[in-house]
Amino acid sequence: MKELEKKLSDKQINPTAMRLLALDYLTKRSAAVSLTEMELEMDRSDRVTLYRTIKTFEEHGLVHRIEDGTGITKFALCQQGCDPGHHHDLHVHFFCNSCKETHCLPKTIIPEVVLPEAYQAQERELIVKGICAACAV
Amino acid sequence: MKELEKKLSDKQINPTAMRLLALDYLTKRSAAVSLTEMELEMDRSDRVTLYRTIKTFEEHGLVHRIEDGTGITKFALCQQGCDPGHHHDLHVHFFCNSCKETHCLPKTIIPEVVLPEAYQAQERELIVKGICAACAV
């Protein structure tokens, strides 16, 4: 898996066994994932180690955090080049009310909105809830 | 406070002392509020009672829940007529990175977005983060 190693080193992340496993797992997932899901589906892993692994990934611009309104934080690989310390994912996230999965919609950009006088926007997050493509009949 | 009583009865909520206090508190707040804040600022109140009070308010269409991305659920009075069991607040919520307050922007409507093929939207939530009017110099 030289590819995975390269992805890590490109982001200045030391490619340990655990991190390669986590990256491999994330790469194969289509939906965003919570820490608890990762813990259950990847055995041979401690929750805290996963927590710190994901945190490292996030800080180095490899994954982004998604607050989908369920109260449970999810994570997904960044699409384009996000930088350490600064993400610029401005895509919509979709939460399926049927299968409860959260998907990145990288091609769906969050539109700008006009705010009341004197409000200054710095970031924005749009969650759309409904029925995902896989669940639609 | 016949006004407050009326607001409650209009929503089919039995106007108890606790509920009147909570509604009064919410009415006077400009920012959205978390359960913990309510618990601290309204003394003579049990957290669980507040929890259930808010839950009742929410179910009857009197307040709406706001997930502002902090992981802590906030609540605010509904603006227009929301119905029991079905809210139709489609306004933007603003989280101030400076004062950490969350504001409803009732006049700022969440724009529709075009989703990928076969995705069906049912609800949407937009959080804008930045500097609020009060914090802007």
Place this chain on the structure above:
DNA sequence: TTAAGCGGTGCAATGGTATTGCAAAGTTAT
């Protein structure tokens, strides 16, 4: 070749919020 230094991992412990169970207190209708 040791000894120190350091990053990474695992386990235990803590903190904070959400949620439920249950019994006491209050309210309303016979």
Place this chain on the structure above:
DNA sequence: ATAACTTTGCAATACCATTGCACCGCTTAA
């Protein structure tokens, strides 16, 4: 006054996030 129902308070539980600390393996400086 009694019964039925609602509301409230306290205790307990369930999670999830986060931190502390000790251990392990590897690299580097004496």
